[in-house]
Amino acid sequence: MRRILHQPYLEALDRFLKYTSKDPYSNCIEWTGATRKGYGQFGFRGTSKAVHRFSYEVFIGPIPAGYEINHKCRNKLCIAPDHLEALTPQQHQEVDRDLLRAGGKKGRRSQILKKALNASKLHQD
Numbered sequence: 001m002r003r004i005l006h007q008p009y010l011e012a013l014d015r016f017l018k019y020t021s022k023d024p025y026s027n028c029i030e031w032t033g034a035t036r037k038g039y040g041q042f043g044f045r046g047t048s049k050a051v052h053r054f055s056y057e058v059f060i061g062p063i064p065a066g067y068e069i070n071h072k073c074r075n076k077l078c079i080a081p082d083h084l085e086a087l088t089p090q091q092h093q094e095v096d097r098d099l100l101r102a103g104g105k106k107g108r109r110s111q112i113l114k115k116a117l118n119a120s121k122l123h124q125d
Contacts, residue, residue: 009058012044016054020079028078038076055079056086068092074099 019033019042031040031051040051052069059081063069070092073083087095 008045012042012054013058016042016051016058019051026073026075026078027080028073028075028083029080030075031077031079035077040077040079051079052076052084055081056084060084060086070095 019031019040020029021032022029031042033051034041036048041048042051042054043049044054050069052071053063056063056069063086066088067086068089070085070087071078071083072085073080075083078084
């Protein structure tokens, strides 16, 4: 099923995509524009919006109330739709806790990345 975008999103999409670059090794689509606290920021409808949330809303759909967007790839600048998932705050904390147990977010990044992506593939059924 193809997602139908409303006019404000369509108008902003071209501008949004100009600030992205695909990493051929991780398949992340990385934000190259403005950032705040390590996360990409994008001006939309007169306010600053986190780019991973904008990407989720454009390519996947509305974010359920009370949910957060998790980067399965652990890359805060990634906006690739297949690297994003909506989680409750509790689920998000559990994912982060599991990753810390596996070696920390900053340590052994490639092993953690593989584990996170493999785990996400198991939950897609």
